[in-house]
Amino acid sequence: MELIIGAVILLVGILIGRFLPGLGRQRRSVAQVQPVCGCGHASSFHDEKGRCHADNQVARWDGGSWVGTESVPCSCQKYTGPEPLPAFYAPEITE
Numbered sequence: 001m002e003l004i005i006g007a008v009i010l011l012v013g014i015l016i017g018r019f020l021p022g023l024g025r026q027r028r029s030v031a032q033v034q035p036v037c038g039c040g041h042a043s044s045f046h047d048e049k050g051r052c053h054a055d056n057q058v059a060r061w062d063g064g065s066w067v068g069t070e071s072v073p074c075s076c077q078k079y080t081g082p083e084p085l086p087a088f089y090a091p092e093i094t095e
């Protein structure tokens, strides 16, 4: 019986997601909210010592003319953003 109720809830969820795309978009934007450091990178880019391992895209200039961008390692040494909440990483459905 519980299985049937679960299946109905799942079906309703799929239907709502299909017919109300705005609702789905809203939920996705909520999921994108994550702790971000002062350097602009998420906490997942920082190791246990707080160092950032992400790359920054910086403009490259050669003789006064812009020649493109290059990736340089982020100089951030310490994560300064909010502590990530365990709830952010908890799987939504475990059964």
Ligand SMILES: [Zn+2]
Pocket: 037, 039, 040, 041, 045, 052, 053, 054, 074, 075, 076
């Ligand atoms: Zn960084």
Ligand SMILES: [Zn+2]
Pocket: 037, 038, 039, 040, 041, 046, 052, 076, 077, 078, 079, 080
């Ligand atoms: Zn950082």
